[in-house]
Amino acid sequence: MSIPFGVDFGNFHSVIGVARNRGIDIIVNEVSNRTTPSLVGFGPKSRSIGEAAKSQEISNLKNTVGSLKRTLGLKSDDPNLETEKRYISSELVNVDGNAGAKVRYQGKQTEFTSIQLAAMYFNKIKQTTQHEVKGGNISDVVIAVPTWYSDSQRRATADAAVIAGLNPVRIVNDVTAAAVGYGVFKTDLPEDKPKIVAFVDIGHSDYTVSIGAFKKGELKILGTSYDRNFGGRDVDYHIANHFAEQFVTKYKMDVRTNPKAFSRVLTQAEKLKKILSANTSAPFNIESVMNDTDVSGSMTRDELEEYLTPLIAKIPKPIEEAIKIANVSKEDIDSIEIIGGSTRIPCFKNAIQETFGKSLSFTLNQDEAIARGAAFICAIHSPTLRVRPFKFEDLNLHSVTFSWPPNEADEESELEVFPQYGSYPSTKLITLYKSEDFDLEARYTNPETLEKGVNPWVGKWTIKGVVPDSTGAPSVVKIKLRHDPSGLYVVSDAYISEEIEVEEPVPVEKKEGEEEPEPQYKIVKKWVKKADLKVIHAHLGLDDALKSSFIEKENQMAVDDKLVADTEEKKNALEEYIYDIRGKIDDEYSAFASDAEKQKLHKLLDAAEEWLYNDGEDASKGQYVAKYEELASIGNLIKGRYQSKIEEERQAKLAKQEAEAHRKMAEKLNAAKAAREEAAKQTPASEDVELPDA
Structure with a gap:
């Protein structure tokens, strides 16, 4: 059984949620953190x-x-x-x-x-989840990605997951995942007029606003807007550059010329940002940042907000755009839910509240809401789990047009199938008239509205097996186009259809007292599937051969990593054994080893230590195991004698304690018996009493 889990794929760190224990749990990593860099x-x-x-x-x-x-x-x-x-x-x-x-x-x-790098990271996420969720198979996953991901980036995400050995059942927009997590656990949602909720997510590198309409058991995203270059890392850079300028004047050095030094400044800037979110001032100190120079400084929250003025000015635009796309007013919005770590910055919160003109709500966990929603969505797709019914529709940000080679029978050679701001998942059926195999292509309708660098070409489907009908005329080809739940564009079915005549029963009203009327039929025409067509899909994702090659490479690197980890474990075990047995052979183990054994063991320990820190520094796993076993052949023998003696003493102590307990119990019983006998002696004997005559 595959245990469903969801991943909030973040730029700074990621969060893993797992559907289990009648709820959603957040997985901790090897150092017990709830987020993984x-x-x-x-x-x-x-x-x-x-x-x-x-x-x-x-x-x-x-x-x-x-x-x-x-x-x-x-x-x-x-x-x-x-x-x-x-x-x-x-x-x-x-x-x-x-x-x-x-x-x-x-x-x-x-x-x-970039796909291989993401696959490496997803493989680590899988291993972390597998370690925490014992006894279950980790395969099915929902990955939350930014709203602005194009078709090619969504396919790249799915490819990376497959390379990591996962089954990506759905690629979901991150804020939509958080909205699902909000809606499914809300018990007071209306059944008629929808509740309008705005979700504002300012993360490490991007900023998204989505407007959702909620009813009991359902969600529809009405509007979405974003700024893909606005987030916590921009704040870090503003702080780091401020102090870098200070250090040029104060210490006559520019940390920006040294990548390692500036990286340390960025790390300290991130800490200062967090401190100023809760305090009005904070120190800024780094030891030996560059040229053996210690640097120091400080910043107040007011100073930070002054430096962030250009960023604060960018906050209203996505909010206004999302409201406009959703076709609602600010007064229609019932709640404003805040998620994302950077929404903790006070000046950002104030700017959001001022833009909406309403108080903010913090119902959701700002760091974990997306992962929890993604895990629940994965549970929806699981055949083994029963979850609360909840359906949701997302928003298509860009229109997509399909085109095909024209012929005389076709009135048009292209059609806008999935309009901008339409809801998905969505399925459309188009009818074409073709006599031979042809290509169907999809592209974004308005390339000028796309982000820079996005390929306007979406995909091509070659439809094979098309032949003219029995009269030699073009066949009627029906093609089922789908904007699937992951936001990908696919041809889910293609077939030749024909019109046939069939008899359908006509309902006849039976009058009271009359016999059952004879059944009557009418001839109607119906379109039915005549022959399935083969569909060959070309897209911007990886082809099967390259994907298989990447899977093989990732598996080999994973094997290498495990071997290195196992080797390091054996090396550490050998080093620990050397110091442990050496410290005890002349102490508690001394009485259990002969002088010859001690002398031989000391000689072996010294030789092993000398080898370990010289030739054995980069030895193989087998060599460490062999050295360990060589030492253990004598050391464990002595240790065994010591443990046998300890066990004998423990057993003797237990026997003594048991005998003492028996003795005390016997004394108590004897004392109780003596007390009863003494009490019996002191009881006066009964006397005969003569009763008077009646």
């Missing part, structure tokens, strides 16, 4: 992902890749990569036309595509 690091032997990558990020800056969400599915010439270069310390490169990173891995320069 979205980082992938590379070393001379293995990869470090998540917390491990974060812990060595400063020392391994050029080989640690972040912004996984921001680069996923982008082409190498995408203008958005220029923005990301200021946030990514590793080198961004062109990998067969796709965005990728160049790192030093296992002793050589290696290039990985």
